[in-house]
Amino acid sequence: MNNLVWTIAGSDSGGGAGIQADIKAMQSFGVHGCTAITALTAQNSLGVEAINAVSTDIIESQLLALESDMKAKVIKIGMLANVQQIQLISEHIAHYKAKWPVPPVIVYDPVAIASSGDVLTEEDTVSAIKECLMPLVDVITPNTHETQLLTGVYLIGPSAVKDAANKLLSWGAKAVVIKGGHWDYPSGYCIDYCVNNFTQKGEEYWLGNKKIQSPHSHGTGCSMASVIAACLAKDYPLKDAFILAKAYINQGLKQSVRYGEGIGPVAHTAFPVNLDDFPQVIEPGSWLGDELDFDVPLEFNMAADFAPCESKILGLYAVVSSIEWLTKCLEQGIKTVQLRVKNKTDIELDELIKQAVELGKKYSAHVFINDYWQLAIKHAAYGVHLGQEDLEIANLAAIKDAGLRLGLSTHGFYEMLRAHNYRPSYMAFGAIYPTTTKDMTGQIQGLDKLKKFVPLMQSYPTVAIGGIDLTRASEVADTGVGSVAVVRAISESDDYIAAISALQSVINQPNG
CATH class of the missing domain: 3.40.1190.20 (Ribokinase)
Structure with missing residues (x-):
């Protein structure tokens, strides 16, 4: 360099x-x-x-x-x-x-x-x-x-x-x-x-x-x-x-x-x-x-101090794209899961989110719904996860009034401090490594930045996400981050049960 x-x-x-x-x-x-x-x-x-x-x-x-x-x-x-x-x-x-x-x-x-x-x-x-x-x-x-x-x-x-x-x-x-x-x-x-x-x-x-x-x-x-x-x-x-x-x-x-x-x-x-x-x-x-006389959009609904998560250590955090994978993860004892689905009709989305919330309650797990905050409120989900671009359009006051937890994505120091304005329930940092699940050009953070993010935001549960697999999970966990989110490390593994067990073992080890 x-x-x-x-x-x-x-x-x-x-x-x-x-x-x-x-x-x-x-x-x-x-x-x-x-x-x-x-x-x-x-x-x-x-x-x-x-x-x-x-x-x-x-x-x-x-x-x-x-x-x-x-x-x-x-x-x-x-x-x-x-x-x-x-x-x-x-x-x-x-x-x-x-x-x-x-x-x-x-x-x-x-x-x-x-x-x-x-x-x-x-x-x-x-x-x-x-x-x-x-x-x-x-x-x-x-x-x-x-x-x-x-x-x-x-x-x-x-x-x-x-x-x-x-x-x-x-x-x-x-x-x-x-x-x-x-x-x-x-x-x-x-x-x-x-x-x-x-x-x-x-x-x-x-x-x-x-x-x-x-x-x-x-x-x-x-x-x-x-x-x-x-x-x-x-x-x-x-x-x-x-x-x-x-x-x-x-x-x-x-x-x-x-x-x-x-x-x-x-x-x-x-x-x-x-x-x-x-x-x-x-x-x-x-x-x-x-x-400073900033114009406030008519639909703007600012809110802060969202409901806290039960623990600052969220552990292994599985991000899944179907009810089938949500069920598999919950059956293996994962307690924090995010349902991230795309390209579905309104009727399909409504049913998927309803099922996800019910499964979360069945397994006493914390299921977050990505993006679809209206349906998360409708079905009384545990929480919702939003990106930075959603902050300007989501009804944050409604999410807070419904008692939902709010997780926010951040990509760098500016977005981290912007997220801090809202006092969310947890803060996610990414992408730590390059990933094929979405285009993160110019937004790869790396371990060095993660080591600086975690102590700055120590009052929040913190989540690292992006390109993390079993070979990388240990070094990510060693930064002190409270949770490691994985996508392909489970769903694309040859033996997902073994993969979950190995990831949980690595992530739950005390920092050395």
């Missing part, structure tokens, strides 16, 4: 921002940072005393050396001190994009140089950024001040934030992250916004948390952009990079200390592992969503 990330940025002699912050943040996320230095600043905790721009010849020599031996998967760009640097970097990036076997992802953090007259306020600088660099940028990460300088849009509310982001997209960027540390709206809260046009959907993400009252915040912008770059280098989707970067900054602000007489740097710690450091995913119907 290519975990090489370049940072093309200025040096901070005080060690709090610039390439010094970039390297520390990248190291925290397990990638190797390489540098091409654009400026040597003379600064300390009290401020910037001088900015010494590096000549374009010297910058080019750094880039040529790196390109010949250490091609980057992601390139993060920070301070560019003048128009000549912008033009040079743009020429090199265009070459990389056209000629490298795997074109690098470009993350641009447009640093406003406040000490020598704001560089972004110079008309020729903004013009060079807009015309030369922006068409090559994949993700731009300005703060509110830099956003206003670049776009001319004053960020007086959420709609203005979206307008500014759309302006940046129109200049060529594929995604925009607007860092809200300087935007006190709502009062006392920090709100960050991301729009992602990597996909055709144009997905939007809003994150929010109470402002962390620390004066020592030097380098937060550089560090947040560098974490996003590091996560993208590790093939995390942008929404996960966004939420992890925010959690990392929150964690660092809480642990920041002063080293000089002025403003200290944000602390560089490690991969965020404390749920309290993660921001809230802001959705319509939530308190922050209302504060």
Whole structure:
């Protein structure tokens, strides 16, 4: 795996921002940072005393050396001190994009140089950024001040934030992250916004948390952009990079200390592992969503705090597609089963779910119905399992009022934190491995991520699903996850009774 990330940025002699912050943040996320230095600043905790721009010849020599031996998967760009640097970097990036076997992802953090007259306020600088660099940028990460300088849009509310982001997209960027540390709206809260046009959907993400009252915040912008770059280098989707970067900054602000007489740097710690450091995913119907005037769909029925499962350890969790397999699993003592059926008529579905609920009661087992929450309510099922896309259309209030348990699928950190808004009965993480049962392109989580999901969501029963068979079940169980869901490991085995017995033996072993 290519975990090489370049940072093309200025040096901070005080060690709090610039390439010094970039390297520390990248190291925290397990990638190797390489540098091409654009400026040597003379600064300390009290401020910037001088900015010494590096000549374009010297910058080019750094880039040529790196390109010949250490091609980057992601390139993060920070301070560019003048128009000549912008033009040079743009020429090199265009070459990389056209000629490298795997074109690098470009993350641009447009640093406003406040000490020598704001560089972004110079008309020729903004013009060079807009015309030369922006068409090559994949993700731009300005703060509110830099956003206003670049776009001319004053960020007086959420709609203005979206307008500014759309302006940046129109200049060529594929995604925009607007860092809200300087935007006190709502009062006392920090709100960050991301729009992602990597996909055709144009997905939007809003994150929010109470402002962390620390004066020592030097380098937060550089560090947040560098974490996003590091996560993208590790093939995390942008929404996960966004939420992890925010959690990392929150964690660092809480642990920041002063080293000089002025403003200290944000602390560089490690991969965020404390749920309290993660921001809230802001959705319509939530308190922050209302504060930001989000439109609430007419059919929207928000609910949270669903009925708990009897145990946090659900054990072997069989996912089956027929009453025949449901019966076989229950007969062998499996206590948690999900009925996942497709391509049936309404009459057939009604009968299947009725039978499934009756079988669950007969065997004192917990049978979850996938997707069909109306029928699960009608037949008083134990619970229902929904995907993330169902959250916007299912009547969650009706599910909760009926006393049904709710299980939610999650694919990554952002969806996990979104699911946490609803306080479901359990949370499923997947796909852990590639699977043939559904297309999970770009959503394979792997064991390393599972090891991070489980402690973050330790207040819930947790389920791992996706491509898990007998050979993999033990290593999955060793992560501490409370349940392992299997599909083909039972239904496609030569001897399903032996397979169930072996899986139960592996999964029920105490973690070593």
